[in-house]
Every structure is written in C-alpha cells, then in structure tokens.
Amino acid sequence: MTEGLHDEFIEQAVKNPGATAVYSEAGVVSYGELDERSRALAERLVAEGAGPGVPVGICVERTPDLLIGILAILRAGSCYLPLDPNYPAERLDFMVQDSGTRLLLTTPASRANCPAGPTVVVLDATVRTEPGERPVPVVPGDTAYIIYTSGSTGRPKGVAIHHSGCLAMLSEMDRIFEGRDLSGVSAASSVCFDMSVMEIFAALCRGGAVILVESAVHLPDSPYADRITHLNVVPSVMNGLLDAGALPPNVRTVVFGGEPLRRKLVDRAYRETTADRVYNAYGPTEGTVFCSHKWVREDETGEPTIGTPSVSARAYVLDEDLNKVPAGVSGELFIGGAGLAHGYVNRPEATAERFVRDPFVDGELMYRTGDIVTFTEDGELQFGGRTDHQVKLRGFRIELEEVEARLTGCPEVREAAAVVRDNRLIGYVVPEGASRDGVWLDTDLRTAVTGRLSGELPEYMVPATVVFLDALPLAPGGKLDRAALPEPPADEPGRPSSVAGTPTEVALAEIWGQLLGLDPATIDVQAAFYDLGGDSLLLVRLARLMTRRFDRRVRVPDLFSFRDISSLARWLDDDSGETPEIVRSARLRAGTRRAALRGRSTSNGS
Known part of the structure; x- marks a missing residue:
C-alpha cells in the first residue's frame, strides 16, 4: 500500500532496476543504483536521529546525489528541507533555525556553504545494504517536505506539505x-x-x-x-x-x-x-x-484560463464576507482539499491568518490565496491579479514587503519601496540625508545597497535597478502610491566607457547594447552584465549571438565565468581557446554558478 511519496519510486526500482533514472552531466544513474544508495543513506540518517517529525536539511549541488539525498530522507521517515548552496548564508541560517532542523545532509563539494549548528552527514560512497530492507514507515499525514516562501513581514515562511498531498498530485498527473x-x-x-x-x-x-x-x-x-x-x-x-x-x-x-x-x-x-x-x-x-x-488546445482562441480545479482540490471564489460569488463576478480564490498544506512551520499566527475555517465543509480548512479570479460559465478559473503586494517574477513568488524590509535594513537607507516593471524588480530608496530634487543616482551607494542585499536574499529578490529619491510618493491617505513611482532613467544602467576598447570589446559592446537596449558607447567594459540590466534569460541569447558573431561556440556556462566585456574579450582573443584566470564575481547573481565552479577549463568547441 502506498503511504509515502517515495513508495512508488521503490516499486519502480523493484520492477525495472536496470532502467535509467537520472541523466546529468555528473553521471547517469539507474533505478537500481538510486534505490540501493538512497536505502543505505537512509540507514545512516536514522542512526543520526532521523525519523517521523524530524526535518532534515539537504544542501547538495545539482547532481544525482541531490536525488539520492531526498529519497534517503523520505525513506528515513523524515521530511526534507531544501537548502540551495547558492543562497546567501543568512537566509540558509534562518531557514535552519526557524524550522528547528538539527540534522543536515550535504556533500564534500557543498559542505562549506552549509549553515552551522545541525549535525552534518556527508553523502559519499555508502556501504551497500542487504536486499529486502524497507524504509521507515510513514503515514499519509506525515510531512514530506518544507519549502520556504517569501514573507510579507520580511521573514520567509516555511510551508509544510504532507505525503497525502503529494500522492494526490501524482494521481492528478496520471489523469492528465x-x-x-x-x-x-x-x-x-x-x-x-x-x-x-x-x-x-x-x-x-x-x-x-x-x-x-x-x-x-x-x-x-x-x-x-x-x-x-x-x-x-x-x-x-x-x-x-x-x-x-x-x-x-x-x-x-x-x-x-x-x-x-x-x-x-x-x-x-x-x-x-x-x-x-x-x-x-x-x-x-x-x-x-x-x-x-x-x-x-492548439485550435482554441482567447486568453488561457488557469483551468478547472484538480479532482482532489476544492476551489471557491468568495467575496469579503466569504460568500460565494456567481460566475462572471470577481472574488478572492480560496483553495482546500487533499493538497492543502499543514500550515506554516512554527508560525501559528501566520497560519491562522491564511488557513481559515472552510464554511462549506465541516471540520476542514481552506487557504486564502490572495489571488483575484473569476469563474467562467464553463467552470474554469480566469486569473485577474493580486489583492496584496505579492508578485511573481520569472515564476518566483516575491513579497515586495520583504524586499522593502531588507532595503530599509541597510544603514544607508531611510525608506524604500519595490515594484516589478517590464519583468524586472526595481527598488526605490530614500537615502539617509537625501536632499536633491527629483531622481538622482549614486553608483557607489547603489553598489553598497545591492551588495548588501546580495548577501541576504536569493538572486531573484535582489533589485535589478535601484533608483534613489528624495521622498517616496504618497497617496492622499498617506500610504505609498506605487503607481506614482517614476520610471528608472533611461540612461541609468550604463556608464561612459573608461577605454576606447579593442575590436573584440567593441563587437561585444554592440551585442550587449542590442540585448540590453543601450547605446554601446555608454557601456563600461568593466561593468558586469547583470549590473547593466541583464538576466539569465538574456544569457541564452547572448551565447547564441556570440557564437554566430565570433564563429566560436559559446555556452551559457562559459558566460558565468566572466564578469564583464573586458575579461570576456580576453577569453575570445586567446588563441589557445583556454579560459584565462579572471576575477569571478563575488556572488554570481544569476544563482547558477556550479557549471563554472566545478573547476573545469572550457575549451574551444567544447
């Protein structure tokens, strides 16, 4: 009988042990090997205190070891707390302490990035176990994982998801x-x-x-x-x-x-x-x-809806008094059913605020999503926006209040606001002692502010641009008027070039200007791509444009090795095709550094 998220994997491993389970640059792993190694690792975790109700942190790079570790934690009866090695140390520390995690799984490659405090188990070549051993029993109501989301108070919230919710998700996938x-x-x-x-x-x-x-x-x-x-x-x-x-x-x-x-x-x-x-x-x-x-469907017309609720889910569109509204009328979306989380870890007040009594099903709760939706006549949900200041940026959920709290936490900042415009997160800051009229910019102060946030927040929550103001615009009632925040100055991302530039630097500046919408003459060859307004998506296009322009294969991982046009040009001009030793960014704001950090040289045409 399937009780846990991992049970169906075990069944697949028994049926097809030789089938490939994982493909990655770090190796190819079969179901049998994944099964054996995760089973052996689970025993080690149990010996260290893992079991039902015990969260185990996992801080592992994106290799098959990551999957081995997650499966081992589940087989040990514990729930896993994912810790991205690229996250700032402060955020990882908070997640571990807030969740009460006392046991942490890592690898030699990621151990240096792990928070201090928990007992550390290093994932390595483990002793094989005897056939027939089973995982620690779990019940559907046990927590399977804890994932932290952005919090409106400036503190992330840990969401506890149980095995039954995961099994309901798998059942729904079978249906569609x-x-x-x-x-x-x-x-x-x-x-x-x-x-x-x-x-x-x-x-x-x-x-x-x-x-x-x-x-x-x-x-x-x-x-x-x-x-x-x-x-x-x-x-x-x-x-x-x-x-x-x-x-x-x-x-x-x-x-x-x-x-x-x-x-x-x-x-x-x-x-x-x-x-x-x-x-x-x-x-x-x-x-x-x-x-x-x-x-x-391909032959449909009109803007897509977010569809119909899953079989195991309940969805209500309610007014402010929690009454259902008719089709065609907007209201807030509340959800319930098998997939509903237990609540927020160690946050009873936040849980009580968002997980409220379901007035339509006795003894059940529903979650207040904060999303505005409308039921169509066909029973589909049409998304219409948010009731608060939570946003989605490239799929990442961000509470603008958390970004603002971090900005105002900088000693140089008196007040702050944040918005998303043109798919970019923009920060607005009133510095201590601000006295100039209108928008003004200060490169050193901007660097100080974004540098501090880069050490506290994941890359996607660090503003791509910081604009300095004398005062934040206020509505008549005295609240922040976000709509009145000015557009970032068009010339803000670029600074005058400090050198005339080699032919390769000039060519690269033309490409960067094309992608970033900047005059190539204003691009500083020492400025980082991300500081000029680039993002990880533009890196894909940059790699393709450079490949065509220089008749040399350029991959996205290659670009993570370079901070600016100057160092990138030196690499392109290097006849040997070897990656030169260059100054790497103190923290790669793309959040995807490992391909470059594995220490491999990148050769021409590799």
Whole structure:
C-alpha cells in the first residue's frame, strides 16, 4: 500500500532496476543504483536521529546525489528541507533555525556553504545494504517536505506539505498526462521551489527519467536535451528560450506555471516546438504544486484560463464576507482539499491568518490565496491579479514587503519601496540625508545597497535597478502610491566607457547594447552584465549571438565565468581557446554558478 511519496519510486526500482533514472552531466544513474544508495543513506540518517517529525536539511549541488539525498530522507521517515548552496548564508541560517532542523545532509563539494549548528552527514560512497530492507514507515499525514516562501513581514515562511498531498498530485498527473509524456522530465527548477517536486517524482514514480540540469538557461547545453519529453517552464523563460532557438528538440508536453500565460505564447509554443500538448497550471506552494490546470488546445482562441480545479482540490471564489460569488463576478480564490498544506512551520499566527475555517465543509480548512479570479460559465478559473503586494517574477513568488524590509535594513537607507516593471524588480530608496530634487543616482551607494542585499536574499529578490529619491510618493491617505513611482532613467544602467576598447570589446559592446537596449558607447567594459540590466534569460541569447558573431561556440556556462566585456574579450582573443584566470564575481547573481565552479577549463568547441 502506498503511504509515502517515495513508495512508488521503490516499486519502480523493484520492477525495472536496470532502467535509467537520472541523466546529468555528473553521471547517469539507474533505478537500481538510486534505490540501493538512497536505502543505505537512509540507514545512516536514522542512526543520526532521523525519523517521523524530524526535518532534515539537504544542501547538495545539482547532481544525482541531490536525488539520492531526498529519497534517503523520505525513506528515513523524515521530511526534507531544501537548502540551495547558492543562497546567501543568512537566509540558509534562518531557514535552519526557524524550522528547528538539527540534522543536515550535504556533500564534500557543498559542505562549506552549509549553515552551522545541525549535525552534518556527508553523502559519499555508502556501504551497500542487504536486499529486502524497507524504509521507515510513514503515514499519509506525515510531512514530506518544507519549502520556504517569501514573507510579507520580511521573514520567509516555511510551508509544510504532507505525503497525502503529494500522492494526490501524482494521481492528478496520471489523469492528465500520458506515460510517454513523462519518459524524460526536465528538472531545471531549484529544489527550493515546489515545481521541483513534480519534476523529480513525476518521472521517478512513473518509470521515467529525470534529466537534471542546472537551470532552464542551461537546457541548450545539456548533453541529454534530446531526451526531454516533458518541460515545466515559466512563460518569460519560455519566451527567452524561443528567442534563442534553444528548446529541446523532442518535447511532447509543455506545462506553463508561475506567471500569467498569454495566447500569443501558446501559439508560439505549438508553432516553434515539437509539443503537441500545452498546459497552463496554477497553484501556490500551500496547495502542493498545482491545484488547477488546463490543456490549452492548439485550435482554441482567447486568453488561457488557469483551468478547472484538480479532482482532489476544492476551489471557491468568495467575496469579503466569504460568500460565494456567481460566475462572471470577481472574488478572492480560496483553495482546500487533499493538497492543502499543514500550515506554516512554527508560525501559528501566520497560519491562522491564511488557513481559515472552510464554511462549506465541516471540520476542514481552506487557504486564502490572495489571488483575484473569476469563474467562467464553463467552470474554469480566469486569473485577474493580486489583492496584496505579492508578485511573481520569472515564476518566483516575491513579497515586495520583504524586499522593502531588507532595503530599509541597510544603514544607508531611510525608506524604500519595490515594484516589478517590464519583468524586472526595481527598488526605490530614500537615502539617509537625501536632499536633491527629483531622481538622482549614486553608483557607489547603489553598489553598497545591492551588495548588501546580495548577501541576504536569493538572486531573484535582489533589485535589478535601484533608483534613489528624495521622498517616496504618497497617496492622499498617506500610504505609498506605487503607481506614482517614476520610471528608472533611461540612461541609468550604463556608464561612459573608461577605454576606447579593442575590436573584440567593441563587437561585444554592440551585442550587449542590442540585448540590453543601450547605446554601446555608454557601456563600461568593466561593468558586469547583470549590473547593466541583464538576466539569465538574456544569457541564452547572448551565447547564441556570440557564437554566430565570433564563429566560436559559446555556452551559457562559459558566460558565468566572466564578469564583464573586458575579461570576456580576453577569453575570445586567446588563441589557445583556454579560459584565462579572471576575477569571478563575488556572488554570481544569476544563482547558477556550479557549471563554472566545478573547476573545469572550457575549451574551444567544447
């Protein structure tokens, strides 16, 4: 009988031990090996105190060891707390302390990034166990994982998801996907986001293979991209991959989530990929990955809805008094059912605020999503926005109040605000002692502020641009008027070039200017791509443009080795084709550094 998320993987491993479970640059692993190594590691964890109700942190790079570790934690009866080694130390420390984690699993490569405090178990070549041993029993109500989300108070909140919610998700996938769809599932999401649960277990619990990649921008460079049949992707990421002509060649199913999906992108996905099914999925972390979905057919017209609720989910559209509103009338979306989280870890007040009594089902709770939706006459949900200041950026959930709290925590800052414009996070800051009229800029102060935040927040929560103001605009009632915040100055990202530039630097400046919308003459060859307004999606296009311009293969991982045009030009001009020793960014704001950090030299045409 299936009680835990990992049980169905064990069944697949028993049936097909020789089948490939994981493809990655670090190695290919069979079901049998994944089963054996995770079983042996689970025994070590149990010996260290793992068991039901005990969270175990996992701080492991994106290799098969990550999957071995997650399975081992579940088989030990514990729940796993994902800790991205690229996250700032302060955030990792908070997650460990807030969750009460006392046991942490890591590898030699990631140990230096682990928070201090918990007992550390290093994942290495473990002793093989005898056949027939079973995992520590779990019950469906036990917690399977804890994932931290951005918090409006400035403190992230840990969402506790139970095994029964995960099993309901797998059952729903069986209803909407065919076996061929899950034969090769791309796993590009950070394990700190719940989409990773679907990517990993959709494959492993149904006999498919996980194609593990560093991030979505690394898809074009994966040696196993042609094995990907199922792709979960954020709309903005998909647009970037399509712009670069970088989609895997054999994708059959595309699942969009994390941002509003537009019909124009659906049409483009059908037209420019091999996909014959495109889905729009919706669901907060508190609802176990997704709670509604829609197959957006190729012959349909009109903007996609977020579909109908999953079989195991309940969805209500309610007014301020928690009364149901009729079809066609907007209201707030509340969700319940098998996928509903236990609540927030050690946050009873936040749990009571968001998880409220379900007035329509005795003894049950429902989650207040903060999303404005409308039920159509066909029973589908049409997304209409937010009731608060939570936003989604490239699929990442961000509470603007948390960013603002971090900004105002800087000693140089008196007041702060944050908004998302043109798919970029913009910070507005009133410095201590500000006295100038209108918008003004200070490069050193901007560097100090963003540098501090880069040490406290994940990359996606660090503003791409910081604008300094004398005062924040206020509405008549005295509250912040976000709509009145000025647009960032058009010339803000660039600074005058400090050198005339070599021919290669000039050519690179032209490419950067094309991608970033800047005058090449204003680009400082010492300025980092991200500081000029670039992002990880633009890196995919940059790699393709450079490959064509310089007749030399340039991969996205290569670009993570370089801070600026100057060092990049030296690499391109190096006849040996070897990556020169250069100054690496103190913290790669793309959050995807490992391909460059494994210490490998990148050779011409590799």
